[in-house]
Each structure stands twice: as C-alpha cells, then as structure tokens.
C-alpha cells in the first residue's frame with residue numbers, strides 16, 4: 001500500500017561542468033527517479049565553481065570524475081568549501097564521490113605535473129602510477145548482498161588509511177591494482193573508482209544513499225521496494241561474464 005509520503009531530498013551536484021566524465025550525471029538521474037517512483041520529493045541543485053554552497057540545505061552530494069587538468073582547476077576552489085563540507089560529512093551528510101571526485105576526498109593526488117591538494121575529508125591519498133587501470137570491475141561490498149558492478153579508468157592509485165574499503169575486488173583493479181580493495185566508506189560517504197552509470201547498474205547503492213539521507217533528515221530511512229528485475233538482470237549478467 002502507498003504510504004502518505006511527505007519526505008523530500010535535495011541533491012547537490014558539485015561542478016558538473018568540470019567533473020562529469022563518462023556521464024556521471026546519470027547517477028543523479030537515477031537517484032531522482034528512484035525517489036520520484038516512491039513519491040519522495042527530489043530536486044537537484046548544480047553548483048559551478050564560483051557558486052556559494054550551503055551544505056546545510058543538501059542531503060546528498062555528488063562529486064564526479066574528472067581529468068587531472070580539471071581536478072587541478074577544481075582543487076583551487078576546494079579550500080574555500082573545505083570547512084563547511086567537513087562539517088556536513090562529520091554530521092552524517094551523504095556523499096557519493098566517483099573517481100576524480102573520490103581522489104579529491106583525500107589529502108592529495110600526486111601527479112607528474114604536480115600535486116593536487118584534496119579536501120582532506122577522508123583519510124586517503126592518491127599517487128599517479130605507471131599506466132592506467134582500465135576495464136570492467138566487480139566488487140563484493142559488505143554493505144550489500146549483491147555484487148557492485150562498474151567500469152574503472154584511472155591513472156591514480158589510492159591508499160586508504162582508517163576508512164573501510166567500499167568492497168573487495170572480484171574482478172578488476174580497484175584502489176591501487178594490488179590491495180584487492182576498492183573505494184572507501186567513511187560515515188555516510190562512499191568514494192569509488194566505479195564510473196557512471198554506477199547507480200543505474202547498482203540499485204542497492206542508490207537506495208543505500210537515499211535511505212541514509214532520509215534517515216539523517218527524518219529519522220526514517222524506510223524505502224518501498226521497487227521492481228528492479230531489469231537492473232538485477234544487468235548486474236547478474238556482468239557478474240557472470242567477469243567472475244563466474
């Protein structure tokens with residue numbers, strides 16, 4: 001039965017003009033649609049580099065992927081938002097940060113062209129390695145029963161400190177191509193190398209983000225199940241192709 005739904009969330013998309021490799025924007029469309037299907041209000045606010053960001057008005061923040069050059073441009077702005085962004089994260093604010101955005105969560109990303117200072121929101125750092133780590137990737141995350149599937153393409157190798165990995169690599173490279181770990185989870189932040197469309201292929205990750213945001217805002221993160229048969233089939237196909 002339909003519940004009398006009054007909950008609503010606001011998604012903040014940071015710097016989509018610079019950090020939007022591989023259609024990371026599709027992740028926003030997915031979050032919005034999964035809310036709307038359930039009658040949960042959802043709106044997205046896009047921020048350009050010089051816009052003021054009021055983190056107290058946001059429930060989910062998306063930081064997408066970008067080239068080293070674009071990350072360098074963004075990093076010059078990060079100092080001015082660092083303190084408010086940190087308060088948001090420490091207060092349980094939900095963040096999904098993908099690839100270049102994931103790297104920017106840490107202290108720095110060292111490249112041959114120089115070091116890109118990060119947001120220092122999560123205990124991690126990245127160094128450019130020899131060659132790029134490119135391909136399909138499958139993980140098992142302790143947050144979900146079903147595997148997380150996606151695509152990665154990064155020159156950086158990320159080393160996480162005290163945070164928990166997002167998942168164990170079943171097929172692919174992950175954080176550094178060696179540790180067998182992928183991504184990071186810290187409070188309600190997920191950082192991952194898995195590019196768009198991460199969320200459409202992994203409805204369990206979308207719903208985790210939405211549920212955490214609703215829980216923080218309303219103390220009620222319950223979600224009506226959706227018919228995910230097509231998404232589950234797509235997920236299973238990738239799992240069987242690369243793991244089984």
Ligand code: GLN
Nearest residue numbers: 065066068099100155156
């Ligand atoms: N520029 C970063 C790297 O190559 C991130 C790339 C990306 O977001 N795909 O590691």
